[in-house]
Amino acid sequence: MTKAATSYFRHVGALMAAIEATDAGRVAMPLDEAADTVVRRLLETGKAARKVVLIGNGGSASIAGHMEMDLCNRARIRASVFNDPPVLTALANDLGYDRAFERMVELWMESGDCLIAISSSGSSQNILNGVDAARRNKCHVVTFSGFKPDNPLRSLGDVNFYVASNEYGEVEVSHHALGHFLTDQAAEIAAATR
Numbered sequence: 162m163t164k165a166a167t168s169y170f171r172h173v174g175a176l177m178a179a180i181e182a183t184d185a186g187r188v189a190m191p192l193d194e195a196a197d198t199v200v201r202r203l204l205e206t207g208k209a210a211r212k213v214v215l216i217g218n219g220g221s222a223s224i225a226g227h228m229e230m231d232l233c234n235r236a237r238i239r240a241s242v243f244n245d246p247p248v249l250t251a252l253a254n255d256l257g258y259d260r261a262f263e264r265m266v267e268l269w270m271e272s273g274d275c276l277i278a279i280s281s282s283g284s285s286q287n288i289l290n291g292v293d294a295a296r297r298n299k300c301h302v303v304t305f306s307g308f309k310p311d312n313p314l315r316s317l318g319d320v321n322f323y324v325a326s327n328e329y330g331e332v333e334v335s336h337h338a339l340g341h342f343l344t345d346q347a348a349e350i351a352a353a354t355r
Contacts, residue, residue, distance in 0.1 A: 177335045181323040189315050190259040196339075199303050200346045202319075205300070206275045207351070214270055216262045216291050217279035217303035220333045221305075225279050235348035241269070243291075262291030272277045272299035274336050279305040283312025283323075284335040302320050305339065307332030349354075 180193030215225035225242045233242035243265040252261035276295040280288045283306030295302050304318035308327050315321050324335040
């Protein structure tokens with residue numbers, strides 16, 4: 162049985178409004194406070210001439226790429242994704258796919274940079290390894306995840322956003338909307354202070 166578009170949009174809208182956020186100590190944060198914290202972090206990263214790096218697989222990689230574009234183009238914050246096919250496939254071939262993002266984070270990220278790690282399941286090993294490398298490099302970390310409420314990614318960021326759904330489409334559209342909100346806010350504030 163198919164769903165009506167209006168009921169789907171109502172359902173996904175409710176998921177978006179109910180995105181859960183936690184801090185590094187796994188303490189719940191109000192969504193607005195968590196979003197404001199991340200927007201400030203993005204702006205501080207840009208102001209300090211540091212960079213934002215975004216990682217994800219599949220649909221999450223698309224969300225990461227869209228956020229990269231908006232951060233660079235609209236907010237004028239240096240941002241990058243690690244999805245260049247030759248590099249990604251070479252590292253996956255040489256080290257294993259689970260270590261590809263880890264190696265790129267080790268090479269490109271420095272103290273004060275910010276990693277945004279996006280994974281619908283929150284359990285993709287290559288994403289988790291990338292976060293571990295960012296922590297070793299003393300970077301700030303923001304996570305987007307879904308599926309199981311105790312997924313490993315959900316506890317690894319300074320700020321963690323979680324969508325309570327087991328459906329890829331619902332999690333991804335919620336992550337995409339969240340990414341747009343964060344980058345739109347950063348762009349508006351950056352434009353007002355130029």
